[in-house]
Amino acid sequence: MAKLNSLGFDRAPEDTRVLVAMSGGVDSSVVAAQLKSEGYDVVGVTLQLYDHGAALAKKGACCAGRDIHDARRVAEVMNFPHYVLDYENKFRESVIDEFADAYLAGATPIPCIRCNERVKFRDLLETAKDLDADCMATGHYIQRKMGAGGAELHQAADPTRDQSYFLFSTTQDQLDYLRFPLGHLKSKEETRALAAKYGLSVADKPDSQDICFVPNGSYAAVIEKLRPDAAQPGEIVHLDGRVMGSHKGVIHYTIGQRRGLGIGGGEPLYVVKLDAEKKQVIVGPKTALATRNVPIKEVNWIGPGRFEDAPEGGWPIRVKVRSTRPPKDAILRPTGPNTGNVELFLAEEGVAPGQACVFYGLDDTRVLGGGWITRPEVLAA
Structure with a gap:
């Protein structure tokens, strides 16, 4: 050879x-x-x-x-x-x-x-x-x-x-x-x-x-330049329905944000959801950031076999839901040819739609693919 x-x-x-x-x-x-x-x-x-x-x-x-x-x-x-x-x-x-x-x-x-x-x-x-x-x-x-x-x-x-x-x-x-x-x-x-x-x-x-x-690193400034009418004001709303204040545009906020909310007083509150349609920034306690179920779309699978042919119970894998976090144990269950749901063994905070969920082998360094996070289930406050 x-x-x-x-x-x-x-x-x-x-x-x-x-x-x-x-x-x-x-x-x-x-x-x-x-x-x-x-x-x-x-x-x-x-x-x-x-x-x-x-x-x-x-x-x-x-x-x-x-x-x-x-x-x-x-x-x-x-x-x-x-x-x-x-x-x-x-x-x-x-x-x-x-x-x-x-x-x-x-x-x-x-x-x-x-x-x-x-x-x-x-x-x-x-x-x-x-x-x-x-x-x-x-x-x-x-x-x-x-x-x-x-x-x-x-x-x-x-x-x-x-x-x-x-x-x-x-x-x-x-x-x-x-x-x-x-x-x-x-x-x-x-x-x-x-x-x-x-x-x-x-x-x-x-x-x-x-x-x-x-x-x-000013995302909002770039969005406002690309989409001049982007910054629409709206309400900052607590998970329990209380209106806590107002904001100058959803584009100025990210999931998990605590500082700069301008609502002061009481318990520490974090951004737990952004509702662009209603122009609402939804806030809640830190516990409300945690989730174990992460729905994903546009799955790219480069692991063994076909993605849809998962073993009974799903693919046992490790996943990253943020680039800076270490991989965590999870089960990946296909819900379609390129969609799925990731069940984390331990809840993660600040899982945001638009971020990537990347799959890794359980016992090695192999990358098995990944998908894009859609709206994750937020645990009740």
Whole structure:
């Protein structure tokens, strides 16, 4: 049997073309530089996702003008071709518009997942194939491992950098084509050391913290710019029906929020539900944030077998309902071809519609897929 190269192909690196999605940050820059140093036929591509001169753009955010410049410099230093593709219209249609609409509907969307799903791993991946690339590599911290049934998705070796929550919608076909060369690294320091080794100017570049088109993390400001009539005033209502005060727009609130409600006095109250139709922010005690039943839609299953063919009683799994929380034991029961209900063994607080519920194996690091949370059942106060 022929010896496989580091990307899993039975040919020399120089006979293997790989498109590297380059954001201009240290992670994707290291991926491109490392693959080029190993002799691969590297093609770098950076996506222009929005108008860099617009107020939405944030200096230093992903794919801003500076980042395109940084990606181009890495390509020059390492001597491989680099292209910038204008994906502004695709990004607005596939990501930004839905982000705005979801917020107006009282949900808490995660545009980074939609960007991976609908732009990078769909449109860009097709571009990679058009360029006759054998695979596409990214700087995501997640591992692709070969199992008995083919390519599997696994959490990163460094749990503090793991990005599996944001990649749950990766399909099996996409996974067969994708590569994640940084997933096995134990720390970000290792990545920066590699950047220094290759003489990259981005070796000490800070990580971007915000969503690329949301300056300073102010979601409401972006929504008001995209949808000028978005901020409709309404009432702040207690779960028991009492009107506690007024607000200037549902878009200014998130599930689990306590500070900034402006209703003062008495017991601590939290946002437990947003009713965009009635323009109501519903509040209650912290206990009302807890739920054990999480309905989900748009399920993507990359686990063993078919999602609908769950064992009797459901799929025993672990789930994340927030990117920053560790996986918790649960049972996943399909309710349709791509819908289901997750029953958590222990109640979780602040489960919000629009967030992702990501599935993991019980005893390993394998990512089994995930779905989007719809209206969860809120426990009575």
